[in-house]
Amino acid sequence: MDRLDRKILRLLQENTTLAVADIAKKVGLSTTPCWRRIQKLEEEGVIKRRVAILEPSKVNASVTVFVSIRTNMHSLEWLKRFSEVIQEFPEVVEFYRMSGDVDYLLRVVVPDIAAYDTFYKKLIARIEIRDVSSTFAMEQIKYTTELPLDYMVLDKGAQASN
Numbered sequence: 001m002d003r004l005d006r007k008i009l010r011l012l013q014e015n016t017t018l019a020v021a022d023i024a025k026k027v028g029l030s031t032t033p034c035w036r037r038i039q040k041l042e043e044e045g046v047i048k049r050r051v052a053i054l055e056p057s058k059v060n061a062s063v064t065v066f067v068s069i070r071t072n073m074h075s076l077e078w079l080k081r082f083s084e085v086i087q088e089f090p091e092v093v094e095f096y097r098m099s100g101d102v103d104y105l106l107r108v109v110v111p112d113i114a115a116y117d118t119f120y121k122k123l124i125a126r127i128e129i130r131d132v133s134s135t136f137a138m139e140q141i142k143y144t145t146e147l148p149l150d151y152m153v154l155d156k157g158a159q160a161s162n
Contacts, residue, residue: 001046004029006149008037009046013146016050053145060111061091064137067106070130074103085126091119102133 007027011018024034041047056062071078079097086095086106094107110116113136120132 001041001152002155005037005041005046006152006154008034009041009149010146012038012047012050013149056109061109063110063112063116064140065106065108065110065116066135066137067108068102068133068135069104069106070101070132071103071128072130073128082127085123088126089119089123091115 004027008023011023011026020035020038021031023038024031027034029037038047056064071082073079073082082104083095086092089108091108091110092106093109094105096105097103098105108116108119110119116134116136120134123129124132
């Protein structure tokens with residue numbers, strides 16, 4: 001990858017609906033080479049997919065809950081089963097295995113506390129968990145899906161900034 005790929009990625013992270021011709025113009029390429037670069041970035045898995053980012057309040061999912069989970073179960077079989085159970089809940093939008101005091105961290109989005117309580121009851125009915133601690137976000141200060149690109153390793157000779 002080089003600085004042009006990084007420029008293309010920056011533009012696509014900001015707005016995936018940009019026309020290839022517009023991206024090409026902004027990065028100083030003609031349309032076909034720009035399109036080829038985008039295709040290559042997709043084929044290599046750098047671009048995983050293109051999605052629409054929805055406004056949570058418009059789809060009745062404006063309550064964000066961070067759920068810390070501790071368990072006494074640490075076998076691969078239990079982890080596989082737990083992962084399968086979590087996949088069944090569309091309310092879970094992020095799921096992490098952690099280091100430290102907490103074993104797993106979920107980010108859950110729901111319309112209200114009652115919906116979270118329903119989610120919680122369904123979860124604990126499906127799988128054994130030692131401890132669940134829920135923290136409700138009061139205000140979202142920053143949210144982005146754009147990854148920092150300044151850490152990208154560029155091909156030799158392509159280390160120019162931006």
